[in-house]
Amino acid sequence: MISASLSMLPAAIINGFMYGAIYALVALGLTLIYGVLHIINFAHGAMLMLALYAAFFLFDLFNIDPYFSILIVTPCAFIFGYLIYRYGIGSLAKGKDQNILLITLGLSIIIENGALFFFSGDQQTVNLTYGFDAFDLGFMYLSYPKVISFFAALLMCATLWAAMSLTDLGRAIRAVAKERQGARLVGINVEHIFAVTFGIGIACLGAAGCMMLPIFYVDPYTGNMFVLVAFTIVVLGGMGSVVGALVGGFIIGITESVGGLLLGESLGQIGISLIFILILIFRPTGLFGSKV
Amino acid sequence: MFNLRRHLSFLLLGALGLIVLPYFISSRFYIDVLTLIFFTAYLGQSWNILGGYAGQFSFGGVMFFGTGAYVSSILLTTFGFPPIFGIFLAILGGAFLGLIVGYMSFRSGLKGSYFALITLAFAELLRVLANSVEFTGGGVGLFLTYAPGLSNLQFETPVGFYYFALVLMFISIVIVYWLEGSRFGAQLVAIRENEDAAEALGIDTLRCKIYAIMIMGAMGGAAGTFYSQKYLYLDPPIAYSIHLSVEMLLVTIVGGMGTIFGPLVGAFVLHSVNEVARHFIDTPGLSLIVYGLILIIIIGYLPNGLIGAFKKKGKKSGSSSLDKKRSREDS
Numbered sequence: 001m002i003s004a005s006l007s008m009l010p011a012a013i014i015n016g017f018m019y020g021a022i023y024a025l026v027a028l029g030l031t032l033i034y035g036v037l038h039i040i041n042f043a044h045g046a047m048l049m050l051a052l053y054a055a056f057f058l059f060d061l062f063n064i065d066p067y068f069s070i071l072i073v074t075p076c077a078f079i080f081g082y083l084i085y086r087y088g089i090g091s092l093a094k095g096k097d098q099n100i101l102l103i104t105l106g107l108s109i110i111i112e113n114g115a116l117f118f119f120s121g122d123q124q125t126v127n128l129t130y131g132f133d134a135f136d137l138g139f140m141y142l143s144y145p146k147v148i149s150f151f152a153a154l155l156m157c158a159t160l161w162a163a164m165s166l167t168d169l170g171r172a173i174r175a176v177a178k179e180r181q182g183a184r185l186v187g188i189n190v191e192h193i194f195a196v197t198f199g200i201g202i203a204c205l206g207a208a209g210c211m212m213l214p215i216f217y218v219d220p221y222t223g224n225m226f227v228l229v230a231f232t233i234v235v236l237g238g239m240g241s242v243v244g245a246l247v248g249g250f251i252i253g254i255t256e257s258v259g260g261l262l263l264g265e266s267l268g269q270i271g272i273s274l275i276f277i278l279i280l281i282f283r284p285t286g287l288f289g290s291k292v
Numbered sequence: 293m294f295n296l297r298r299h300l301s302f303l304l305l306g307a308l309g310l311i312v313l314p315y316f317i318s319s320r321f322y323i324d325v326l327t328l329i330f331f332t333a334y335l336g337q338s339w340n341i342l343g344g345y346a347g348q349f350s351f352g353g354v355m356f357f358g359t360g361a362y363v364s365s366i367l368l369t370t371f372g373f374p375p376i377f378g379i380f381l382a383i384l385g386g387a388f389l390g391l392i393v394g395y396m397s398f399r400s401g402l403k404g405s406y407f408a409l410i411t412l413a414f415a416e417l418l419r420v421l422a423n424s425v426e427f428t429g430g431g432v433g434l435f436l437t438y439a440p441g442l443s444n445l446q447f448e449t450p451v452g453f454y455y456f457a458l459v460l461m462f463i464s465i466v467i468v469y470w471l472e473g474s475r476f477g478a479q480l481v482a483i484r485e486n487e488d489a490a491e492a493l494g495i496d497t498l499r500c501k502i503y504a505i506m507i508m509g510a511m512g513g514a515a516g517t518f519y520s521q522k523y524l525y526l527d528p529p530i531a532y533s534i535h536l537s538v539e540m541l542l543v544t545i546v547g548g549m550g551t552i553f554g555p556l557v558g559a560f561v562l563h564s565v566n567e568v569a570r571h572f573i574d575t576p577g578l579s580l581i582v583y584g585l586i587l588i589i590i591i592g593y594l595p596n597g598l599i600g601a602f603k604k605k606g607k608k609s610g611s612s613s614l615d616k617k618r619s620r621e622d623s
Binding site for chain 1: 396397400401402405406408409410412413414416417420421423424430431534538542545575577578580581583584585587588591592595
């Protein structure tokens, strides 16, 4: 039994990397929003679910490949995120963190149940022509969608990292994250930056949704599964750190798949919450975080 | 602070009204809704002690509920231990869990969002454990037998459970009333307003926060016994559901944090809205959309909760000064 598990270990680790990259993408949006706005976006899971549905319907109605949908869903998600922050969350919350938390909570209730109302509670999946094709690595098969999603997720992380480090917008976002008042004083429109950051965070989800659709199913409650995972990655990697989100994603992905292999389906999930608690107690700044 | 003397006659009248109410309501439905309102108000009140008074938001409040439910239910199904005594062990179990969680997280200085998140993770950890071990019945769950009687804390009519919930809620109000007048309560408020200043004044903030979460845990434990004896079934997703964690903070914040009657007002309003919406629109999902909308509107336009909205001289009430102080703990 144990030796059988051990022989499957390399496969589990590689699978963990594949899922980890996708988790990282979900966490990326969250860490960005947390790092800049200092809020917990409770509606993160619900918005991921919306992105999955968007990709699903693009495929179902117009036969657009989910990976191509990235180009459509991501900008739409950005606009959605920008508008919902600028004219919803931001203006209603009047700058109070606790209100933002509750408004995103209310938003998640609305989105989840809106999806239940319009799309029904049935689980939906897509059947891609290449969905069952796989690379043969000798000791395991790796399906095309997983590999494509893996590299697409890496590309997204790299793009975001570059945008944050090299562009003026990225600099402005980092300035607002570090020192709101100072940023305002040097002429940065803080409200606009907040909304843009929220938009980018949701855009990451849009891309993540498209990449996840070929691998996961979607129903109105799909998002919930990823919420604690995403929070764990964000805390593990350090709030606001792009590199941290990627590394954290890999660690969590591998923990999950190896834990599932060694401890079984049910107890295997324990790794995520355990890591979460331990990291909060012993290193709350995370692996790549700079300050609490 | 809430002045009991001035409102005493009004309060007694209200309490009396709730006690005799079942004699005027024949509909089982309304009794059940009211029972649920008291139950939620009770849980909200437990959240209020740590969240509203001590200023420590928890997102995993359900863990005390679930643990209490498992303690008394497992004692009953395995050893035939009567729940009327089991409820006290559930209370102890909840308080003990509060001690562990409180010690681990407050000891390492977690506050704000970090504390909120770690409670969420503890609840999730317990859910996975309850799902994986034998003695909780695992994913299949625990089935309790229906044998009405006071020793089982089960009743033949919904009215029995109505009074059970009502008693729990009365007790919670008494606890919070005592808190408001006590030295301990003042220490909690001091921690909420400015923890460093409280520490400098010589308040043992760690000890106070741990006591507060233990009280919350003890109250949650009793709620667990109530639930399992009423619904006779328990499984990990019910015992550690994130929805209940959210609901207890929701009713408190909507009603008014750091106030005696906030959780009750919040529970009453949110449940009424929910039932009315469900009554008029009987499509899955749509009633909850309305519920979410109302929540957002209340948060956006009544920042101090409903109680705060009715209190014009809000400067003296706890909840308004709370809002000014709270923010950026985590920045």
